[in-house]
Amino acid sequence: MQADVIHAKSGLTVKQDRMAVFRRQWPLYFLMIFPMVFFIVFKYAPMAGVVVAFKDYNIFKGVWASDWVGLEVFREIFTLPQFYRAVRNTLMLNLLGLLMFPIPIILAIMLNELRVQWFKRVSQTLLYLPHFISWVIVGGMAIQLLSTNTGSINEFIKGLGGQPIPFLESEIMWIITYTGAGVWHFAGWGTILYLAALTGINKELYEAADVDGASRWKKIWHITLPGIKPTIIVLLILQIGHMADISFEQPYSFQNGYVMDVAQVISTYVYTVGIQSAQFAVATAVGLFQSVIGLILLVTAELISRKVNNQGIF
Amino acid sequence: MIRNSAEKVIDGVLMVCIGIFALFCIVPMIHMFALSFSGNRAIMSGEVFLWPVEWNINAYQSVFGDALMMRSLFFTIILVSVYTALALVMTIMAAYALSRRDFKGKNIMFALIVITMFFNPGIIPNYLLVKELGLINSPWSLILPIAINAFLLIIMKTSFAQIPSELEDSAWMDGCGHFRFLLKIVLPLQLPILATIGLYSAVDRWNLFQDALFYISDKDQYPLQLKLYQMVINSQVNDATAQEGFNSSTPIPQGIQSASIIFATLPILLVYPWLQKYFISGLLVGSVKG
Amino acid sequence: MREQFRSSMIAIIALIMVSVMVLSGCTNNNSSTEGNTDAVKEVKETPSKEPQDERITLTVELFDRNNTPSGEPPIDNNFMTKFIQQNFGEPNNIDVKFVTVPRAEEVQKLNVLMASNSAPDIVFTYNKPTVQNYVKSGGLADLGPIIEEHGSNLKKVLGPSLPYGVFDGKQYVIPALRVIQSQTTTFIRKDWLDKLNLPLPQTTDEFVDAMRAFKKEDPGNTGGKVIPYSYIDVFHMMPLVNSFWKWDEITDKDLYAVPRWQQPGSMEGYRLLNQMYNEGLLDPDFALSDDFSQNFAQQMVNGIAGTATPNTNEPVYNGYYENLKANNPDAVLEPIDPFSTPDGKHPKPIYEPIGAYLMVPAASKNAVAAVKYLDWMSDPKNLLVLQNGEEGVSYKMTEDGLPVLLDTPEAQNLLYNYYDYAIILNGKYVSTEDPSKNIAANAFNLDFKDFTIKSIEAGTNEGYTLPRVDIPVDAEIKYATILEEKDKEILAKIVTAKPDQFDGVYEKQVKEYMEMGGTAVMEGKMQAYDEFYKK
Secondary structure, three states, rough: OOOHHHHHOOOHHHHHHHHHHHHHHHHHHHHHHHHHHHHHHHHHHHHHHHHHHHHHOOOOOOOHHHHEEEOOOHHHHOOOOOOOHHHHHHHHHHHHHHHHHHHHHHHHHHHHHHHHHHHHHHHHHHHHHHOOOHHHHHHHHHHHOOOOOOHHHHHHHHOOOOOOOOOOOOOHHHHHHHHHHHHHHHHHHHHHHHHHHOOOOOHHHHHHHHHHHOHHHHHHOOOOOOOOOOHHHHHHHHHHHHOOOOOHHHHHHOOOOHHHHHHOEEEOOOOOHHOOOHHHHHHHHHHHHHHHHHHHHHHHHHHHHHHOOOOOOO | OOOOHHHHHHHHHHHHHHHHHHHHHHHHHHHHHHHOOOOHHHHHHOOOOOOOOOOHHHHHHHHHHHHHHHHHHHHHHHHHHHHHHHHHHHHHHHHHHHHHHOOOOHHHHHHHHHHHHOOOOOOHHHHHHHHHOOOOOOOHOOOOHHHOOOOHHHHHHHOOOOOOEEEEEEHHHHHOOOHHHHHHHHHHHHHHHHHHHHHHHHHHHHHHHHHHHHHOOOOOOOOOHHHHHHHHHHHHHHHHHHHHHHHHOOOOOOOHHHHHHHHHHHHHHHEEEEEEHHHHOOOOOOOOOO | HHHHHHHHHHHHHHHHHHHHHHHHHHHHHHOOOOHHHHHHHHHHHHHOOOOOOEEEEEEEEEEOOOOOOOOOOOOOOOHHHHHHHHHHHHHHOOOOOOEEOOOOHHHHHHHHHHOOOOOOOEEEEEEEEHHHHHHHHHOOOOOHHHHHHHHHHHHHHHHOHHHHHEEEEEOOEEEEEEOOOEEEEEEEEEEEHHHOOOOOOOOOHHHHHHHHHHHHHHHOOOOOOOOOOOOOOOOOHHHHOOOOHHHHOOOOHHHHHHHHOOOHHHHHHHHHHHHHHHHOOEEEOOOOOOOOHHHHHHHHOOOOOEOOEEEEHHHHHHOHHHHHHHHHOOOEEEEOOOOOOOOOOOOEOOOOOOEEEEEEEEEOOOHHHHHHHHHHHHOOHHHHHHOOOEOOEEEEEEEOEEEEEEOOOHHHHOOHHHHHHOEEOOOOOOOOOOOOHHHOOOOOOOOHHHHHHHHHHHHHHOOEOOOOOOOHHHHHHHHHHHHHHHHHHHHHHHOOOOOHHHHHHHHHHHHHHHHHHHHHHHHHHHHHHHHHHOO
């Protein structure tokens, strides 16, 4: 298409057009060689291993020599006890996580609006501290703080004369605690990206708005938010695309016998059924199932975003 | 900037809100600091909350005196530095090319990259690949297989794509090809995002230990977080120790665990404040006018 | 226009993906890193014979617990490894090399090593499904003939455990000998009993009465925070529940195959727990964590918990007995064996005499050297060093020939992980003939020697193991871990249920358990039992 335009405008021949384009664009192809080699070698080559999901995997015969069983493994996982419970819980927890999506954005804008520089810098560093504490340790801390009868927080509540709150033992409270812990762990870290995006907004737009006498709210709504819109859209689409995935550490560290009905998620389920029971084909098949769902979700989100925003990740 | 009373009130409200959140974030760290300076008996009795009880520096002496810990620290710092440099270079190359409007074939390449975010076949195929490449027990096994993070690549590409196309066209008219355009114009303009991606990459590598668990057997090449993870896990009384019965080891005292956690976290925490100077705005102003 | 472009793009992507996968499939087909089928066939038929004059390297797995005291040499090059190389390696022209594997994730790491044909000559794990999987997949060497020829010491010491490693008539696994078979031991705050003028409980009823007294009278002055009975989970509640089982209705086959929830009388045992919970006699947050090391230790050390049934000798090796005494010198813990059936018996599960499962991969060329190594290890004078270190430096001998550890930092630095070298044993072993010597040898903390010995005795008293069945049960391999997880859920729900809802909750949970694999496992086990004992 581009070639046609040049042709019409410049009157060059088709061959000279192609030469012109090539002269301009060859560095791009060169630049892409290294990354593409990386993806082919380190991502696509191991990907061939997903065929284990279609095999009666024998760890000694290896991936290729193991017997082919077609969709048998998939049939098995769909009849596995409590597989649907794990899927349902994964989607539920991720949906709640999606609802929390705006929090880093709000925090970033708040930090951006703040004029007290020293407070801004100090609080930024404090806010992302939780990101560095691994979930294994957070889980232990959570129990110390939040257990119904001896947790520090409940001791405090009891001291005030109130009723202890079963943060980790009642199903509803557990879900709230889990989501809250997720926000606590990530929000501060997420603001960094939005803050970087905020610096890219043209200062002149703000100055012009000041001249027009716009209030803070108007400026945020009409300048700040649209300014970081591409970043927001991309992150939102990606988060939707990963709705079928869930990390392992956070659920594993927070699970306990009281709340398994809501706390068993795909990652922890696969760990128990697949890996600890040496059922690798099952683990791979579930992973493949998640991948396909994730891809479908991503493409859907992308298409919708294109219609609505004229913008997507592509 | 004139700060009238209305602005001051807003500032105040913001500070309170952010301050409360920040408090939640810092309390656990303070608790760990307190634990790391407290005596074992006090810790086991649950007496320590925000302030050390039975102050001592034994835990830190243990940690700093442990030659393996120190070697691990230096190794990890070098590892993260090399990794971040490579990751940035590779990601920039791909992000730049994929963000150019008239790059034929970019959509297919991009699609192929996006797909890799979803399909991960698990540790066995990845281990076999690393072994085939002869990288087992080499630090490169901790660098090459994760050189580009597709997620970060997408973010960087989106950011690069926001540079006005007039800039690229006028550069081309002035005889500036892609390489010079990238180095002289794009990168300086995109410092905040580069700093962010660099930081995210560094932290990801710093915190990651699952790959080293499998690829590395030489203790001198354990990332710090791996040593930490082992320390914490081995101290837990659970099914594993039930199986081992009389072979179980004495758990590592919590004071030492906390000191180790702080030891393993502090270095990377110091990176962001140092990077904050790159998060300045206004570099785009004026560049389009010319 | 855009939609067409998009759909053609998706088609192209799909094509590329498929072709990449097919291509990698073709090229990888005969890759040397994967197909071990030839190796599997080879070693199964003839044990390898290496030429005696060629120096070989024997690789042995070694757990890395990351607990080396600072200043000490690394675990793959220290006193122990040097001793092994000098006394076994040199005389046999073998280089013994240790391959460290992190204790956490040992199963995954082992799988990865086996899958890539790079596992050491001697490997081991505690995880039974993994072992069963290796046996089923044909990846282990048959060590039977080799042991006959080179393993006389091994056979003597591991006599009780070797039969557990036989599958399909072949010795694929050498299970380590577990010297101390007791699993759990109940202990109680004797000083509290003394204060209330109560005797040591010897029956279940006396035990519950003591719990009620602890709650009511609060002899520990906890201000109402007292937890009479703590450390509640499925594994540790077995002695209590076992005392309710109707043992005359349970045949050996039932014992082996029927899940604990369905054994006759089991429900009553759990009902007692439910009752105790509702009376406030149990730790209310008991199901919050698998890891009791912090919370329970805190409860003990702060004098809040009155009794518990932890792993035998845990108060000593976990250090909380010592810390309790530091906080309160009058506190005394006493091992007891209270849970009794109506006819005065104290049944409780004990470990089979096996510890870790030692294996030699079929692809290993050094199976003979491996067996020779383990045989050398079984010689009591070598075990003495591997388990106790250097005489005069880390231990001294008493008159009755028992090695007693010296309470010095040198001893600690030498022996902090001795059991990872002496892999054929789980627990200290000094005598093939006299079991009481072995018990005494395992009381390594002299301050608490009596406590330890009494704990072991109480924990082994009238213990039972499940009947042994060689035949692997597929359903068990598949569902064992997921059912274990369900166990935790069931316990949490039935114990915390309201007393009038207990029956309903119990039945519902057990029904779920059976439907999610419990029935399949039970039936599989019954079949296996019949097949095995037909002979």
